[in-house]
Amino acid sequence: MTAPERFDPAISDGKWQRVWDEAQIFRADSASAKPKSYVLEMFPYPSGRIHIGHVRNYTMGDVLARYKRMRGFEVLHPMGWDAFGMPAENAAMEKGVHPGSWTRDNIANMKAQLQRIGFALDWSRELATCEPEYYGHEQALFLGLYAAGLVYRKESEVNWDPVDQTVLANEQVIDGRGWRSGALVEKRKLAQWFLKITDFAEELLDGLASLDQWPDKVRLMQENWIGKSQGLEFSFALSNGERLAVYSTRPDTIFGASFVAVAPDHPVAQGVAMTNCEAAKFIDRCKQGGTTAAELETAEKLGFDTGIGAVHPFTGVQLPVFIANFVLMEYGTGAVMGVPGHDQRDYDFASKYGLPIPRVVAPSVDDAGLPLAGEAEPGDGVLVNSDFLDGMDVPLAIRAVIDRAEAEGWGHGKTVWRLRDWGVSRQRYWGTPIPFIHCDDCGIVPVPKGQLPVVLPEDVDFSAPGNPLERHPTWQRTTCPQCGAAARRETDTLDTFVDSSWYFLRFASQPADKPFDREELAKWLPVEQYIGGIEHAILHLLYARFWTRALNRIGLIDVAEPFASLFTQGMVTHETYQAGDGSWLSPDEVRREGADWVEVANGAPVTTGRVVKMSKSKKNVVDPDTIIARHGADAVRWFMLSDSPPERDLPWSEAGIEGCSRFVQRLWRLFAAPLSGSGDQDAALERKTHQTIAAVAADIEALSFNKAVARIYELAGSTEKAAPSASRDAAVRTLILLVAPMMPHLAEEAWARRGERGLVAEAVWPEVDPALLVEDQVTIAVQIKGKLRETLTAPKGLPQAELEALALASDKVQRSLDGAEIRKVIVIPDRLVNIVA
RNA sequence: GCGGGCGUGGCGGAAUGGUAGACGCCGGGGACUUAAAAUCCCCUGAGCCUUGCUCGUGCGGGUUCGAGUCCCGCCGCCCGCACCA
Numbered sequence: 075m076t077a078p079e080r081f082d083p084a085i086s087d088g089k090w091q092r093v094w095d096e097a098q099i100f101r102a103d104s105a106s107a108k109p110k111s112y113v114l115e116m117f118p119y120p121s122g123r124i125h126i127g128h129v130r131n132y133t134m135g136d137v138l139a140r141y142k143r144m145r146g147f148e149v150l151h152p153m154g155w156d157a158f159g160m161p162a163e164n165a166a167m168e169k170g171v172h173p174g175s176w177t178r179d180n181i182a183n184m185k186a187q188l189q190r191i192g193f194a195l196d197w198s199r200e201l202a203t204c205e206p207e208y209y210g211h212e213q214a215l216f217l218g219l220y221a222a223g224l225v226y227r228k229e230s231e232v233n234w235d236p237v238d239q240t241v242l243a244n245e246q247v248i249d250g251r252g253w254r255s256g257a258l259v260e261k262r263k264l265a266q267w268f269l270k271i272t273d274f275a276e277e278l279l280d281g282l283a284s285l286d287q288w289p290d291k292v293r294l295m296q297e298n299w300i301g302k303s304q305g306l307e308f309s310f311a312l313s314n315g316e317r318l319a320v321y322s323t324r325p326d327t328i329f330g331a332s333f334v335a336v337a338p339d340h341p342v343a344q345g346v347a348m349t350n351c352e353a354a355k356f357i358d359r360c361k362q363g364g365t366t367a368a369e370l371e372t373a374e375k376l377g378f379d380t381g382i383g384a385v386h387p388f389t390g391v392q393l394p395v396f397i398a399n400f401v402l403m404e405y406g407t408g409a410v411m412g413v414p415g416h417d418q419r420d421y422d423f424a425s426k427y428g429l430p431i432p433r434v435v436a437p438s439v440d441d442a443g444l445p446l447a448g449e450a451e452p453g454d455g456v457l458v459n460s461d462f463l464d465g466m467d468v469p470l471a472i473r474a475v476i477d478r479a480e481a482e483g484w485g486h487g488k489t490v491w492r493l494r495d496w497g498v499s500r501q502r503y504w505g506t507p508i509p510f511i512h513c514d515d516c517g518i519v520p521v522p523k524g525q526l527p528v529v530l531p532e533d534v535d536f537s538a539p540g541n542p543l544e545r546h547p548t549w550q551r552t553t554c555p556q557c558g559a560a561a562r563r564e565t566d567t568l569d570t571f572v573d574s575s576w577y578f579l580r581f582a583s584q585p586a587d588k589p590f591d592r593e594e595l596a597k598w599l600p601v602e603q604y605i606g607g608i609e610h611a612i613l614h615l616l617y618a619r620f621w622t623r624a625l626n627r628i629g630l631i632d633v634a635e636p637f638a639s640l641f642t643q644g645m646v647t648h649e650t651y652q653a654g655d656g657s658w659l660s661p662d663e664v665r666r667e668g669a670d671w672v673e674v675a676n677g678a679p680v681t682t683g684r685v686v687k688m689s690k691s692k693k694n695v696v697d698p699d700t701i702i703a704r705h706g707a708d709a710v711r712w713f714m715l716s717d718s719p720p721e722r723d724l725p726w727s728e729a730g731i732e733g734c735s736r737f738v739q740r741l742w743r744l745f746a747a748p749l750s751g752s753g754d755q756d757a758a759l760e761r762k763t764h765q766t767i768a769a770v771a772a773d774i775e776a777l778s779f780n781k782a783v784a785r786i787y788e789l790a791g792s793t794e795k796a797a798p799s800a801s802r803d804a805a806v807r808t809l810i811l812l813v814a815p816m817m818p819h820l821a822e823e824a825w826a827r828r829g830e831r832g833l834v835a836e837a838v839w840p841e842v843d844p845a846l847l848v849e850d851q852v853t854i855a856v857q858i859k860g861k862l863r864e865t866l867t868a869p870k871g872l873p874q875a876e877l878e879a880l881a882l883a884s885d886k887v888q889r890s891l892d893g894a895e896i897r898k899v900i901v902i903p904d905r906l907v908n909i910v911a
Numbered sequence: 912g913c914g915g916g917c918g919u920g921g922c923g924g925a926a927u928g929g930u931a932g933a934c935g936c937c938g939g940g941g942a943c944u945u946a947a948a949a950u951c952c953c954c955u956g957a958g959c960c961u962u963g964c965u966c967g968u969g970c971g972g973g974u975u976c977g978a979g980u981c982c983c984g985c986c987g988c989c990c991g992c993a994c995c996a
Binding site for chain 1: 912913915917923924933934936937976977978989990991992
């Protein structure tokens with residue numbers, strides 16, 4: 075039989091995907107005696123099409139999962155769907171399709187797309203969060219947290235669209251207006267459900283220390299998000315007879331306070347507004363615009379002088395009390411002392427309203443009169459102009475103020491967290507119904523577990539604004555579980571972050587009658603390797619950690635941290651193209667002509683723009699289906715792994731994927747060629763082969779796929795050049811095994827062609843002969859004053875004195891030295907000699 | 912605004928404080944071919960007084976025998992900011 079000229083993915087991809095599926099080899103067996111490995115990628119939202127970014131994410135996980143299987147692990151590598159969320163409701167409003175059927179159609183499409191890429195997934199564990207079989211268990215867990223006192227209701231602000239009569243997500247508010255209606259958005263208070271994540275603030279912070287397989291940057295971001303701070307809480311006596319509590323992390327600067335500011339929704343502000351209509355107008359103005367921190371903090375600092383005075387606890391001076399738009403009710407006490415000299419926001423505010431800006435921290439005690447440098451000085455120094463604090467450094471002064479406040483009884487040291495409780499209420503249809511019942515007599519009553527799941531109604535109407543659950547004619551009607559009287563169901567649904575806070579548990583164990591089996595979970599958890607985008611560094615990952623700890627606290631699971639190791643991958647980007655009129659063009663609409671780009675349709679010149687994240691609006695997208703049909707799954711997978719380090723952005727390019735296609739064919743020629751069969755040995759190639767096995771294994775385990783790819787290119791090149799020998803046959807066989815996790819279809823085809831037994835997907839990773847890993851000759855760099863002047867070859871392990879002699883014996887070195895006096899010689903064994911002359 | 916990250920040839924990138932540019936893409940030259948495609952071989956950071964020398968890792972300083980790597984100060988871009996997922 076002669077080998078076909080070319081590897082044909084159109085035939086091989088589907089063939090091997092069917093073989094894997096029929097043999098069910100990627101099913102994870104909870105009863106297996108092998109060591110386990112749980113490899114998980116963040117599950118996708120079923121938007122309709124797989125995005126190239128998903129392909130990159132899942133290819134990385136797939137390589138690791140397939141590699142681990144070859145190393146003898148029982149691998150759990152599941153996939154599912156983060157299936158609740160707003161896009162389904164938007165589709166319902168725009169196209170009149172039911173969110174459920176829209177979502178389920180999308181899932182079917184995307185599943186078929188994933189299968190065409192040849193991922194080694196255990197589809198028997200597939201789940202979709204929008205099915206009652208999933209969210210019913212979520213409701214049970216939520217009630218468990220409620221019973222443990224971790225769920226409560228309180229009033230909280232939302233973005234309210236007065237025209238559409240609906241709550242808007244932050245992304246639906248554009249420049250302070252509703253995206254659909256264009257109406258000015260208002261802030262409105264609603265009673266909403268909250269999870270007490272703040273109960274776990276200390277634990278979540280301390281737990282970060284144990285996550286040594288997480289990127290430092292993610293741990294740091296979470297640490298800052300949790301935001302533990304120590305400071306002083308104290309109260310001012312107000313001129314109206316009330317007291318006003320403020321919190322400060324810099325109580326040392328108390329003598330620099332020149333005003334006091336309260337949040338617009340602070341009781342003091344509200345009190346002033348009752349009698350002062352200017353104040354009420356100001357507060358109304360603050361209610362316009364978005365609710366996001368970014369908007370609040372970039373907005374111009376605005377204040378309203380209430381006319382109230384606050385008595386400084388040390389000086390007795392009356393400080394003006396302002397209502398200010400940059401003070402947050404949620405943090406601390408909702409009121410702050412303004413110290414403009416040493417806080418930039420306060421500085422901007424004081425400058426605007428003509429308030430004094432005294433210096434109370436200076437480089438030294440002699441600098442008390444030094445003017446500020448045109449901006450706040452938040453840094454370190456010693457206290458000045460501060461009475462009994464003068465001369466102290468900042469930490470000492472903080473301590474001294476707290477001690478004095480506590481001794482005199484007007485304040486106390488306090489730990490404050492930036493972390494706020496998690497608001498999980500959404501006034502939407504397409505989410506998990508919050509399992510509670512409102513009874514006029516009994517109040518808010520949990521749905522009894524026997525009545526779960528509370529299932530969403532199918533017959534909903536999206537033609538009118540507002541929440542379809544609230545408008546539904548019958549769904550809300552029920553009876554109170556306590557008194558049996560007529561009662562109403564809760565119409566809020568859960569934030570979709572709740573769905574994704576425990577899906578990794580359900581993947582590991584999915585009994586019908588409960589969320590999971592505790593023993594089975596203990597076998598699989600924690601996830602060995604979690605892979606996803608950096609955009610989830612804080613919210614999703616913190617919520618999932620919280621949920622896991624909460625379930626642990628109420629005794630349902632044994633693990634405390636769900637993800638032992640985390641990897642955050644970069645985005646897939648693409649060059650952008652614009653026509654003469656500024657409109658965006660897709661990569662298919664342009665073609666290269668020499669150094670220029672032109673429109674395919676009319677030959678008009680095209681401007682090429684920056685390489686940015688692929689997005690529909692800029693049309694710089696490529697569709698995975700199209701490129702797989704064109705190049706085959708293996709070339710696309712190879713591209714996803716090549717060149718860019720996985721944590722960085724990967725620029726898609728047509729030239730790049732064509733290069734990958736060529737390499738697939740190049741490997742095929744190497745793999746499909748007849749064996750040489752001779753008994754000759756090629757020691758250099760054997761050494762190279764074993765070094766490559768070790769390096770590729772280390773690179774895959776470190777998720778440095780781009781380096782593994784470079785190693786494979788090198789070994790492929792060396793093997794092609796090698797003369798026929800048994801060593802060369804062995805190198806080819808090794809190459810097939812090394813590429814098997816990355817290009818599984820090509821590897822299966824080659825494996826079968828060589829007459830190897832079984833599937834390469836179930837083969838064992840090649841053994842390394844440690845004796846072949848060490849080189850006996852090394853290259854020594856010879857520097858003179860740190861500049862390279864010569865390279866020499868020397869036996870490995872040569873003593874320092876001999877290396878030095880060898881370097882000095884070189885003609886080139888002597889010429890460069892030109893008789894200069896040698897002052898010092900630095901020798902790094904097996905690497906370098908540096909002569910300081 | 913606050914928090915986090917990144918910055919190396921034409922491009923993607925490699926480099927335990929020790930030979931900067933591995934490997935790939937693009938480009939150039941050649942072989943094969945009637946020709947093309949495919950394939951194979953060679954060259955490819957810049958400059959210069961070209962046996963070799965100088966410069967060069969966003970910018971400006973510093974530490975060191977030696978800095979892409981460590982420290983300080985900037986600039987640019989990207990991500991997150993609690994109702995997008």
